[in-house]
Amino acid sequence: MRIQKRTIALILYFVLLLLPIYWMLNMSLRTNADILTTFSLIPTDPTLKNYLKIFTDASWYSGYLNSIYYVTLNTVISLTVALPAAYAFSRYSFLGDKHMFFWLLTNRMAPPAVFLLPFFQLYSTVGLIDTHIAVAISHCLFNVPLAVWILEGFMSGVPREIDEMSYIDGYSFPRFFLTVFVPLIRTGIGVTAFFCFMFSWVELLLARTLTTTDAKPIAATMTRTVSATGLDWGLLAAAGILTIVPGALVIWFVRNYIAKGFALGRV
Amino acid sequence: MEKWPDNRAWFMVIPVFLVVAVSAIIPLMTVVNYSVQDIFGPGQRYFVGTEWFEQVLGDRRLHDALWRQFLFSGLVLLIEIPLGVLIALAMPKRGWAASFSLVLLALPLLIPWNVIGTIWIIFTRPDIGLFGATINTLGLDFDHTARALDAWVTLMLMEVWHWTPLVVLLAYAGLQAIPEAYYQAARIDGASAFAVFRYIQLPKMRGVLTIAVLLRFMDSFLIYAEPFVLTGGGPGNSTTFLSIHLVKIAVGQFDLGPAAAFSIIYFLIVLLFSWLFYQALQRAGTGDK
Amino acid sequence: MARIALERIAHAYRANPSTDDDWALKELDHIWEDGGAYALLGPSGCGKTTLLNVISGLITPTHGRVLFDGVEVTESRTEQRNIAQVFQFPVIYDTMTVYENLAFPLRNRGVPESRIRERITEIAEMLDLAGDLGKRARRLSADAKQKISLGRGLVREDVAAILFDEPLTVIDPHLKWQLRRKLKEIHSTYRLTLVYVTHDQNEALTFAEKVVVMHEGRVLQLGTPQDLFERPQHTFVGHFIGSPGMNFVPCTLAEGAVAVNGTRIPLDAATAAAAAKATGALELGVRPEFLGLSDSPQEGAVAVDIGDVEDFGNFKIVTVRMSGRTLKAKVPEDRGVPTGRGYVVFPAGMTRLYAGGELVA
Numbered sequence: 001m002r003i004q005k006r007t008i009a010l011i012l013y014f015v016l017l018l019l020p021i022y023w024m025l026n027m028s029l030r031t032n033a034d035i036l037t038t039f040s041l042i043p044t045d046p047t048l049k050n051y052l053k054i055f056t057d058a059s060w061y062s063g064y065l066n067s068i069y070y071v072t073l074n075t076v077i078s079l080t081v082a083l084p085a086a087y088a089f090s091r092y093s094f095l096g097d098k099h100m101f102f103w104l105l106t107n108r109m110a111p112p113a114v115f116l117l118p119f120f121q122l123y124s125t126v127g128l129i130d131t132h133i134a135v136a137i138s139h140c141l142f143n144v145p146l147a148v149w150i151l152e153g154f155m156s157g158v159p160r161e162i163d164e165m166s167y168i169d170g171y172s173f174p175r176f177f178l179t180v181f182v183p184l185i186r187t188g189i190g191v192t193a194f195f196c197f198m199f200s201w202v203e204l205l206l207a208r209t210l211t212t213t214d215a216k217p218i219a220a221t222m223t224r225t226v227s228a229t230g231l232d233w234g235l236l237a238a239a240g241i242l243t244i245v246p247g248a249l250v251i252w253f254v255r256n257y258i259a260k261g262f263a264l265g266r267v
Numbered sequence: 268m269e270k271w272p273d274n275r276a277w278f279m280v281i282p283v284f285l286v287v288a289v290s291a292i293i294p295l296m297t298v299v300n301y302s303v304q305d306i307f308g309p310g311q312r313y314f315v316g317t318e319w320f321e322q323v324l325g326d327r328r329l330h331d332a333l334w335r336q337f338l339f340s341g342l343v344l345l346i347e348i349p350l351g352v353l354i355a356l357a358m359p360k361r362g363w364a365a366s367f368s369l370v371l372l373a374l375p376l377l378i379p380w381n382v383i384g385t386i387w388i389i390f391t392r393p394d395i396g397l398f399g400a401t402i403n404t405l406g407l408d409f410d411h412t413a414r415a416l417d418a419w420v421t422l423m424l425m426e427v428w429h430w431t432p433l434v435v436l437l438a439y440a441g442l443q444a445i446p447e448a449y450y451q452a453a454r455i456d457g458a459s460a461f462a463v464f465r466y467i468q469l470p471k472m473r474g475v476l477t478i479a480v481l482l483r484f485m486d487s488f489l490i491y492a493e494p495f496v497l498t499g500g501g502p503g504n505s506t507t508f509l510s511i512h513l514v515k516i517a518v519g520q521f522d523l524g525p526a527a528a529f530s531i532i533y534f535l536i537v538l539l540f541s542w543l544f545y546q547a548l549q550r551a552g553t554g555d556k
Numbered sequence: 557m558a559r560i561a562l563e564r565i566a567h568a569y570r571a572n573p574s575t576d577d578d579w580a581l582k583e584l585d586h587i588w589e590d591g592g593a594y595a596l597l598g599p600s601g602c603g604k605t606t607l608l609n610v611i612s613g614l615i616t617p618t619h620g621r622v623l624f625d626g627v628e629v630t631e632s633r634t635e636q637r638n639i640a641q642v643f644q645f646p647v648i649y650d651t652m653t654v655y656e657n658l659a660f661p662l663r664n665r666g667v668p669e670s671r672i673r674e675r676i677t678e679i680a681e682m683l684d685l686a687g688d689l690g691k692r693a694r695r696l697s698a699d700a701k702q703k704i705s706l707g708r709g710l711v712r713e714d715v716a717a718i719l720f721d722e723p724l725t726v727i728d729p730h731l732k733w734q735l736r737r738k739l740k741e742i743h744s745t746y747r748l749t750l751v752y753v754t755h756d757q758n759e760a761l762t763f764a765e766k767v768v769v770m771h772e773g774r775v776l777q778l779g780t781p782q783d784l785f786e787r788p789q790h791t792f793v794g795h796f797i798g799s800p801g802m803n804f805v806p807c808t809l810a811e812g813a814v815a816v817n818g819t820r821i822p823l824d825a826a827t828a829a830a831a832a833k834a835t836g837a838l839e840l841g842v843r844p845e846f847l848g849l850s851d852s853p854q855e856g857a858v859a860v861d862i863g864d865v866e867d868f869g870n871f872k873i874v875t876v877r878m879s880g881r882t883l884k885a886k887v888p889e890d891r892g893v894p895t896g897r898g899y900v901v902f903p904a905g906m907t908r909l910y911a912g913g914e915l916v917a
Contacts (some may be wrong), residue, residue: 006356010368017428023396024386041397085283091276093273096386109534109538113514114534141290223457231388244378246377249376251374451641452615455635456635470649
C-alpha cells in the first residue's frame with residue numbers, strides 16, 4: 001500500500017508540473033478573441049493560426065534561428081576551451097591551480113545584472129553589438145566554468161595509467177588526447193554539452209541586452225506580441241511552446257546520461 | 268593520487284582564462300571604475316572615493332530589496348530542498364518509468380526564463396488563467412497584479428515549479444549512487460524506513476545536497492527574468508528583488524556610480540553566503556568538529 | 557543458531573523463465589547443518605550470491621521452501637529471519653561511531669541500553685575493535701569496516717546464521733589471512749552457522765569444514781575439502797579445484813576395464829558395473845598429484861611425450877602430451893623426470909571415471 005501511495009503522489013506531482021505547460025498549449029491553439037471571450041479547459045475550436053504566423057513571418061522565425069545559432073556557438077566554444085583546461089586541472093598541479101579553479105567558479109556566482117552595462121560598453125567598443133558571437137562569448141562567463149567543473153569530474157574518473165601507457169607507446173599529446181582520451185570521456189562531453197546548451201538557451205538578460213535586431217533571441221522577440229489592441233495571448237503562447245521544443249528534444253536524446261552526469265556530484 | 272607537478276599545464280588553461288577574463292575581468296574593472304567616479308560624459312569624470320558606496324549602503328530601497336531577497340531565497344531553500352528530496356525518494360528507480368520521469372522533470376529547466384514568466388502569467392491571470400480563474404471561482408479574490416501577498420504566492424509557486432526538479436534530479440542521482448548492499452544491510456539490521464533515510468540516504472546525499480543548496484541559493488539570489496516578466500517588481504515594490512532594483516537604477520535611471528557600487532556589494536554578498544553555506548554543509552554531514 | 561533446509565529451491569530473475577538459461581538457480585535441495593562452517597564456491601555468475609540471498613530473504617525464490625529449524629520462512633522478510641550478512645564492500649553507517657554502528661541492530665530491536673553495552677563490549681573485544689569504539693566508523697580502514705559489518709551480526713544473540721558474500725575482496729592481501737583466522741576463531745567460540753561465498757578456492761578450502769561447489773546455477777558437490785580433492789563428483793569440480801586442475805582423458809569401456817589410447821587400465825568391480833550402465837562420453841580423471849610418471853613401459857602405463865618442466869621449488873609441474881592432449885603431473889622436487897619419451901600411470905584408487913561429466917561410482 002505504501003508504494004501505491006507514493007506512486008499516486010508522484011503522478012499528482014507530474015500532473016501539477018505539466019499543468020501550466022498544458023495551459024499554454026491550450027492557449028496556443030486558440031485565437032486571441034476566443035481566449036478572451038470563453039474560458040475552456042480544452043481548445044473547443046483548435047487552430048494552428050498562431051503557429052502558422054510564427055513560421056511564415058521572418059521577424060518571428062529568425063528569432064529561433066538566432067537563438068539556436070548563438071547557443072550552438074557557445075556550446076562549441078565552451079567545450080573547446082574547457083577540454084584542455086579540465087585536463088590540466090585533473091592531471092597536473094601547477095602554480096595557482098586551486099586559486100584559478102576557485103576564481104572560475106566565482107563567475108558562476110556573479111549576478112548577470114551586474115555585467116549588463118559593462119558588457120554593453122565592451123561589445124560596443126569593439127563593434128560586436130548585435131552579433132551572435134557577442135552573445136556566445138558573454139554566455140561563456142557562466143558556461144565555461146561549469147564546463148571545466150563537470151569535465152574535470154569525468155576526467156578524474158579516468159585512471160592516469162592510461163595517459164602514462166599512451167606516452168610510453170609513443171603517442172604525442174595531441175594524438176593521445178584526441179584519439180584516446182576524448183573517446184573515453186564522451187559521456188562527460190555529452191553531459192557538458194547538454195548543460196552548456198541548457199544554460200545558454202534559458203538565459204535572456206544578456207542575450208537581449210547585446211542584441212537589437214540581427215541576432216535577437218526568440219525569447220526577446222516575444223515582447224512583440226503587444227499590439228495596439230493589447231496582448232495577443234494566443235500568439236505569445238504559441239511562441240512560448242516553440243521555445244520548449246528544442247529543450248525537450250535535447251532532453252530526450254540525453255535522458256539516460258542526465259542522472260549519470262548529476263551522479264558525479266557536479267553541476 | 269598525486270598530480271604531476273608541471274607549470275606548463277598553464278598553457279592548457281590559458282584559453283579558458285582568456286575567454287573568461289574577457290567576460291569577467293574587463294567588465295569587473297569597468298564596474299570598479301564606475302563605483303568610485305562620477306561620470307557626466309566622455310572626459311568629464313571625477314573621483315568620488317566611497318561616496319557611492321555610502322549612498323547605496325544608506326539607501327532604504329536597497330535595504331528593503333535586500334531583506335526581500337533574503338526572505339525569498341530563504342523560502343526557496345526551505346520549500347524546494349525538502350520537497351525535492353521527498354519527490355526523489357518517490358521516483359521509480361529503473362526502467363522506462365524512470366527515464367520518463369527524468370524527461371518530465373527536466374522539462375521546466377529547459378524553458379527560457381522569461382518564457383517561464385509568460386507561462387505563469389497565462390496560468391495565473393484571473394481572466395484567462397486556469398489557476399487564477401479556479402481560485403476566483405472558489406470565492407477567493409486573487410490577483411497577483413494588485414496585491415502584494417498574491418504576487419508573492421504566485422512567484423513562490425512559479426519558483427518552486429521551475430526549480431524543484433533540479434533538486435529532485437540531484438537528490439535522485441545521489442540516491443541512485445547508493446549501493447544496494449546498504450539497503451540490504453539495513454533490512455538485516457532491522458532498520459525502519461525512517462532510519463534508512465536518516466542513516467543511509469541522507470548522509471549519502473550530502474554531496475549532491477550541498478550542490479543543490481548552493482545552486483538554489485545563488486540562482487534564487489540572482490533571480491531576474493521570471494519576476495520581471497511576471498510582476499515587473501510590483502505591485503509597488505513588493506517583489507523588487509536585488510537584480511530588478513539594480514537594473515532599475517543602472518538602465519532605468521542611468522545612475523552608473525551607485526549601480527556599480529551596488530553591483531560590487533551584491534557580488535560580495537553572494538560570494539560570502541555561498542562560502543558560508545559550503546562550510547556549514549561540509550561540517551553538518553560529517554559530524555566533525 | 558539454526559539448521560537451514562532448502563527444499564526444491566529455484567530462482568529466476570526474469571518474470572517468465574522459459575529456457576534453462578533463465579534460471580539463475582536451478583532446482584536444488586540442500587541442508588546447512590547447525591553450527592557448520594560452509595563455503596559456497598564457484599566462478600562469477602554461478603548463482604552463489606543468489607543462493608545466499610535466498611537464505612537471507614533478500615530474494616524470495618521463484619519456487620521451493622526455506623526452513624529454519626523446521627519452520628518455514630520462505631515468505632518471511634529478512635529482518636524476521638535473524639540472519640546476519642557481511643557484504644563484498646563494507647557497509648557501515650557513515651555518520652555513526654563504531655559503537656553506534658554496533659548498537660544499531662540492537663537498538664532497532666528495542667534491546668535495553670545496558671544489555672547493548674554488555675554485548676558490544678564483548679564483541680568489540682573479540683574483534684579487536686575495543687579501542688576504536690568512539691571513532692567515526694568511516695575513518696577506519698577497510699578491514700576494520702568489515703569487522704564492524706561482522707560485529708553488527710555478532711552482537712545479536714539470536715542470530716541463526718552469518719552469511720558472507722566475498723567479504724575479503726577489498727582487504728589488503730596481508731590482512732586477509734588475519735581476518736580469515738578471526739572468522740575461524742569466532743566460529744569455534746560461538747559455533748554459529750556460517751556460510752561463506754567466494755570464488756577463491758584457497759579461501760574456501762582453508763575456511764570451511766564443508767565446501768559447496770556451484771556452477772551455472774547448480775550445486776555440483778557438497779563435501780569436505782578432502783572429498784573435493786580426492787573424489788570430485790563432477791569434471792567441473794575437478795577442473796576448478798586444485799592447482800593445476802584435474803587431468804581428464806577420454807576413454808572407452810573394455811570388459812571390466814577402460815582403454816586409453818589402446819592401453820587397458822583395470823577398474824574395480826563396482827565402478828565397472830556402474831560404468832556399464834552409465835551414458836555419456838567417458839573420461840578418466842586423475843589429479844596431477846597422483847599421476848605417475850615413469851621412463852619405462854609397464855602394465856597399464858600409457859606412452860606420452862614429455863614437454864615442459866616447471867620448477868616451483870619443492871615440487872615440479874611436468875607437462876606431458878598424449879596424442880594431442882596435454883596432461884599435468886606434479887612430482888616432488890627430488891624425483892627425476894624422464895626426458896623425451898615417458899609413460900604415465902593411472903594409480904588405482906586415485907583414478908576416477910566420469911560419464912557425461914558425472915562421477916561414475
